[in-house]
Amino acid sequence: MSDLLNRDAYVKRFEQFLDVKKMRKTPERFAILRCILAFQSHFTIEQLAQSLELQTYHVSRATLYNTLQLMIEARLVRRHVFEGLPVQYEKAGNTPHSHLICTHCGKLKEVRDNDFIAFMNARKFTAFTADFYMLYVYGTCNTCARKLKKQKTK
Amino acid sequence: MSDLLNRDAYVKRFEQFLDVKKMRKTPERFAILRCILAFQSHFTIEQLAQSLELQTYHVSRATLYNTLQLMIEARLVRRHVFEGLPVQYEKAGNTPHSHLICTHCGKLKEVRDNDFIAFMNARKFTAFTADFYMLYVYGTCNTCARKLKKQKTK
DNA sequence: ATAATTGCAAACATTTTGCATCGCC
DNA sequence: GGCGATGCAAAATGTTTGCAATTAT
Numbered sequence: 001m002s003d004l005l006n007r008d009a010y011v012k013r014f015e016q017f018l019d020v021k022k023m024r025k026t027p028e029r030f031a032i033l034r035c036i037l038a039f040q041s042h043f044t045i046e047q048l049a050q051s052l053e054l055q056t057y058h059v060s061r062a063t064l065y066n067t068l069q070l071m072i073e074a075r076l077v078r079r080h081v082f083e084g085l086p087v088q089y090e091k092a093g094n095t096p097h098s099h100l101i102c103t104h105c106g107k108l109k110e111v112r113d114n115d116f117i118a119f120m121n122a123r124k125f126t127a128f129t130a131d132f133y134m135l136y137v138y139g140t141c142n143t144c145a146r147k148l149k150k151q152k153t154k
Numbered sequence: 155m156s157d158l159l160n161r162d163a164y165v166k167r168f169e170q171f172l173d174v175k176k177m178r179k180t181p182e183r184f185a186i187l188r189c190i191l192a193f194q195s196h197f198t199i200e201q202l203a204q205s206l207e208l209q210t211y212h213v214s215r216a217t218l219y220n221t222l223q224l225m226i227e228a229r230l231v232r233r234h235v236f237e238g239l240p241v242q243y244e245k246a247g248n249t250p251h252s253h254l255i256c257t258h259c260g261k262l263k264e265v266r267d268n269d270f271i272a273f274m275n276a277r278k279f280t281a282f283t284a285d286f287y288m289l290y291v292y293g294t295c296n297t298c299a300r301k302l303k304k305q306k307t308k
Numbered sequence: 309a310t311a312a313t314t315g316c317a318a319a320c321a322t323t324t325t326g327c328a329t330c331g332c333c
Numbered sequence: 334g335g336c337g338a339t340g341c342a343a344a345a346t347g348t349t350t351g352c353a354a355t356t357a358t
Contacts, residue, residue, distance in 0.1 A: 022337095023337075023338090024331090024332055024333070024336095024337060024338065025332075025333090026331080026332070026337090026338060026339080027332095028338080028339070029338090045322085045323095058340090059339085059340090060339065060340045060341070061322090061323080061324095061340090061341095062323090062324075062325085062339075062340065062341080063338080063339060063340075065322095065323060065324075066324095066338085066339090072237070079237060081235035083226070083233060086322095087322085100279060100282050100284075102282075103285065109282065111279060113277075115273075115277075116273070116277075119269075119270070119273055123267075123269075123270075125254060125265060125291070125293075127295065127296040128254050128256075128263065128291075128293055128294070128295055128296065129293045129294045129299060130254075130291050130292075130293040131257065131292050131293040131294065132291075132292055132293075133289060133290060133291045133292065134289070134290045134292075135287060135288070135289050135290075136287060136288045136289075136290075137279070137282075137284050137286075137287045138284075138285050138286055138287065138288075139279075139282055139283045139284040139285040139286075140282070140283045140285065141281065141282055142281040142282065145283060176312095177312075177313090178311095178312060178313065178356085178357050178358070179357075179358095180312090180313065180314080180356080180357070181357095182313085182314075183313095199347085199348095212315090213314090213315090214314070214315045214316070215315090215316095215347095215348080215349095216314075216315065216316080216348090216349075216350080217313080217314060217315075219347095219348060219349075220313085220314090220349095240347090241347085
């Protein structure tokens with residue numbers, strides 16, 4: 001399914017995508033891509049916009065949303081909506097990982113899970129060809145579990 | 155994790171939840187619950203509102219959103235945001251199932267997957283206690299696959 | 309009785325759109 | 334040069350909020 005990509009591979013993939021779609025290779029599009037690659041993990045639109053401003057590269061919201069949509073179609077970026085959190089984006093092509101979301105504090109954790117990856121890679125669906133998947137696990141993180149325990153004993 | 159519930163079990167669970175939270179058992183809340191139970195599967199806010207209107211039971215948007223939030227906290231309802239689709243709700247407590255989303259036509263399919271359920275039930279996370287999970291598989295449905303094939307040969 | 313809940317409409321946050329301008333191909 | 338892309342501001346969407354009226358406890 002998705003494979004590890006280095007910086008250049010992302011850029012190349014995006015160029016190819018734009019070629020196929022006969023779309024222009026504008027500096028904005030690549031500035032945004034560069035910026036996304038600099039994020040270690042998840043980011044919000046606001047964080048992305050801020051990050052671009054810091055680089056004294058201004059891009060309008062319209063273009064940001066536009067470009068992110070393109071990148072999602074190009075399978076370079078994924079969009080996540082977790083309960084109670086602002087919309088999160090992340091670059092695709094990293095090691096596949098599951099998302100743990102604490103329903104008490106909203107903390108988000110990524111976990112790599114080789115067994116799960118192996119399981120999913122082997123998994124076939126009838127009348128459907130899988131492209132990529134997302135696993136969201138909701139529950140309680142240790143910090144909140146401790147807090148809840150304390151409250152009870154009070 | 156989640157178990158099969160019949161109609162009464164949902165109502166009872168909701169009553170218990172309201173008791174614990176010291177919240178009122180208003181007719182609106184139970185009308186909404188009844189309405190949700192009538193849906194076989196996923197539904198949108200609009201569909202829920204319409205369904206309530208048809209029963210000549212008017213409930214304001216504010217109350218709808220409010221109550222759905224309560225039910226999510228009570229683990230009676232789940233909220234899904236799929237790429238390119240309006241926000242979907244579904245009653246929890248059904249047989250666990252994965253979601254297949256076609257990235258071409260947006261069609262949504264639920265699949266029961268015993269192997270996956272077994273896998274997840276056995277799965278333990280470090281420093282995190284899982285409560286429930288959601289698996290979203292994005293890809294291409296057979297109908298779209300056929301269409302795409304035709305286009306290529308043209 | 310009284311505090312929680314409701315409905316309404318206004319406010320809000322986020323995303324999309326229309327249009328004039330700009331710049332890649 | 335021409336069409337696609339951009340920026341801006343305005344609009345649309347989906348959801349939340351404030352407040353007065355209502356109602357479950």
